[in-house]
Amino acid sequence: MEVFVVSLLNGLVYGMLLFMLASGLTLIFSMMGVLNFAHASAYMLGAYFAYTISLLIGFWLALLISPLICGLIGAGIEMWGLRRVHKNGHIAELLFTFGLALIIEKLVQMTWGLIAVPYRVPALLDFPLFTLYGTNFPAYRAFMLLISGLMFGTIWLALTRTRIGLIVQASLTHPEMVSALGHNVPRVFTLVFAGGTALAGLAGVIGGNYHTTEPSMAFTMGPIVFVVVVFGGLGSLAGCFIASLLMGLIQTFAVVFDYSPADLLKQFGLTVTSSTPFAEVLTVPLPRIGALLPYILLVLILLVRPRGLLGTRDT
């Protein structure tokens, strides 16, 4: 029970972090058809900018400035890069962002070095908030939940209550029609791209000191965010939300339960020894498979239901 509650909370924190990254990507992917490989790079840049800014003027301003810089970079990429590549088709756009991700990783290595930087949780939040069954729950995780919850609320209100939000929503499902009605769709694209990048940057600010801030963080996080977006479905923020929480919980719980397929077979009276065929595959414990689960889910959902959980169109 205690393991369950603690894992549930941790999974929720991780899931909300994933949602911050994935919500921007879902909007970009659904509207523009661009599977943005550089999205996780914005997450990394957010963390690194926050590290440098928090050294200079403190964490709280970094929380504000770092996502802003990321958003500006995103707007620049959209206006001067993607728009130009757009005429060459979706594959060219995808490859463009792929190249950008490579460049950003190298630039980060050159600016901040090859190894992880000591980006720490601010002292103000570095205390256990409450103790649950003898395990401390850090205040910073609660803060992460708060920020991501606030962000979720803000996006929700912005998309459903504002004029620009309604145009964005309409562009998600019927981009041609919105354009035909005379809205400046390219400007909406720039806005959404910048907004999504800023959100990824914000996720980097609060996630960088929760995980580690290192040059490879973009390439480890990127595929998982793709999984969430594809799993949740194109054009659906709700699907993205469910998929994020699901993925966060799955990955957290997989680490906790130390079972392997062999243990399952034992329940049915079958013992796996080293001479059993595929013994190596059968004795792999669940925590080690945990990292693989998102990819297995990705392949499965694309095979069975290519439009994802709540998607409106095929990927």
Add this chain to the structure above:
Amino acid sequence: MTMETAQPGPAALVRSIEPAPAAKTRSHWLWLAAVAIALALPWLFFNWSTGRHSGFVLIMLSEIGLMTIFALSFNMQMGQSGLLSFGHAILFGLGGYCTAHALNAIKAGGLWLPTELVPLVGGLGGLAFGAFFGFIATKQRATAFAMITLGLGELVAAAALMFTGFFGGEGGISTNRVTGVSLLGASYSASWQVYYLIVAWTLISTVLMRLQTQTPLGRLANATRDNFERAEFIGYDPRMVRFCQYLLSGFFAGIAGALYAILYEIVTFDTVSAPKSATALLATYIGGVGGFYGPILGTILIVLLQSGVSLLSNAWLLYVGVLFVVMVMFAPNGILGLIAMHGPIARSGRVAALIVPYLRVLLPGLMVVGAFVLLVEMASFVTIGAEQGKSFKLGGAMHIDPFTLPPWVAAAAALVVATVWLRLEARALGRVWDGLSDEAKRLGQAS
């Protein structure tokens, strides 16, 4: 999401690059010349006083050979069938692992196979794994296919570290190419023997892949790439076409992996990982996806960058990334596309008129590259290089201290000025170009 509607480019390009019947004989001469160069190149770097080959050059040339097969097999999916794969290296690496195990079995006496034919083991391995992964991945196309291959790539890369029996964990599988079994009586202990083995297999694979593009299957792959619904209406199953292409592509990727195993005598999880897949993608796209020969050009360029620049600079991957992004933005059909663009103007006999504008672009272009490289190198020196105790030298002679401000200001100013100048010259070039291609069009219509 529909990709084929937004992508008229490659189809148009294939038509323009496909040689006219009259040019066929010329292309045979190109093939002969390429083979002659490949056979002769090691002797250019032969040290006659010691009587030894240059090991560095031989390995680099061998790498070009096997990576050529790998990139061409990638283009069987990407250029020919419109299938963008982010996990092509799994076929390459798994072929390599199969070969390493086969070589060990031959050495132990459990299997008889001459070294010359060992790459076939890798090919068959790639074919078998290609059948399995292809069955899964080719169910979808376009972005969904790309995502599935991404997932499969991550899965295999993770599995390679998890299951030590077949993959050998982090250490990989070591092997020995000197098995003592050979058709030609060669021991393959010297790297020049391995190089000629790789040349032979590269030639065989390239010819086979070239011929494959002219088979009905190769043509159908183009058809499903350009308009899969129409291909389906004619009565072909697009999924079957995709599957067959994936399968054959797996065979050739497996051969490339086998040659890798023979060359380096070790296969580690790097061979199945994402960076390896990315190399094929970069080489193919930089060379040009539209025609058959693009990936060969791209591979030569990438391997030269990889072997040459990586010795001089920590930042070679950054240069490759920037080159890639520039190509995607300004020359989406790659180097081969750039060359092919000159076709109509060359036929109208006016190429000479381009020489002066090209030279005028070249000067600021070189300045932009120079200033950019200087900035990158100074930055990488300050963060990474200085720790390794090196001193910063330019051209081996000029000393610059990157910890002071002036070189940074100078380089940044040079970059800005050269960029503005380049834009002006590029516009002038564009005007000359438009004039010439209009002229070529008029001439074409007149005749």
